[in-house]
Amino acid sequence: MQKKAAVNLLQFALLLFSGILFSNSMTMLILYFNQKISWSDFGSSVDPTNLMTGPQLIIAQISGQIFGLLLPAFLVTINKSLIRSELSPRLFKLDSFYWILAFMICFLPSVAYSAVVNQSIPLPEWATSTEDKLAELLEKMLKMDSFSDYLVMMITAAVLPAVSEEWVFRGVLQNQLKHLFKSQISAWLVSSIVFGVIHMQMEGVLPRILLGLLLGLVYWKTQCIWNSILLHFLFNGVQITAVYLSGETNIESNAFQSADLVKFLQIGAMTLFSLVPLFFISKKLGWISTPKTS
Secondary structure (H helix, E strand, O other), X not given: OHHHHHHHHHHHHHHHHHHHHHHHHHHHHHHHXXXXXXXXXXXXXXXXXXHOOHHHHHHHHHHHHHHHHHHHHHHHHHHOHHHHHHOOOOOOOHHHHHHHHHHXXXXXXXXHHHHHHHHHOOOOHHHHHHHHHHXXXXXXXXXXXXXXXXXXXXXXXXHHHHHHHHHHHHHHHHHHHHHHHOOHHHHHHHHHHHHHHOOOOXXXXXXXXXXXXXXXXXXXXXXXXXXXHHHHHHHHHHHHHHHHHHOOOXXXXXXXXXXXXXXXXXXXXXXXXXXXXXXXXXXXHOOOOOOOOO
């Protein structure tokens, strides 16, 4: 079983690399046909995202999600019985999902606290410049002047990432790491860390790791990938809706732009208080077993 899992992960990594390479090539072609670059720029150090408009960035994002994540996950799923058997459709229980959603809401103060901690960590110059560039690109993409722009962004940044990332990081990666390590906990931790780091945003790596831990825990305990997909969609969708209604494209960064003592204490207190409902919800869902007494 370990050997099969290792082979599956290696093949999956190759598929992901090929998909990302194909998606990047499509991005370069978009710029070429729009006369932004020449043939000599292919294979050079030119960063195509600096030359792209908001709509072109959205197309590149959709292409990356489909060819870089969804297609590799689909191909490895249909060709590997070990993965396919563990991703078979399971009954989605709406009454249980209400409690799972409540669990996520109670867990959010912990994510917020980790964001404050992350903001207090000094970053090297290369990481800071990368964050500034990502913020600029995000601002281009999140410019929504109409309701149709909002719907496009919901599909681009909420629906597609929820399906593709959960399929990749939970449905394939976490499942195969479970067989490779012979440990649910190790697979859960490693896949969550990879999920947080792969986004390449150092200022938000800790909250993304915690979000990965939450989604991985839900998938582990329920064995229903639709639970983690819906939670992921709601998490992204609420942020996009907030941006659309407020017109502010950097809500996340503004919320934690200063990590002073008062903010540490306020969010830290909320995190501590949230532990109580988290415990009772976990018992309600059967995630915590009560020891039997003789």
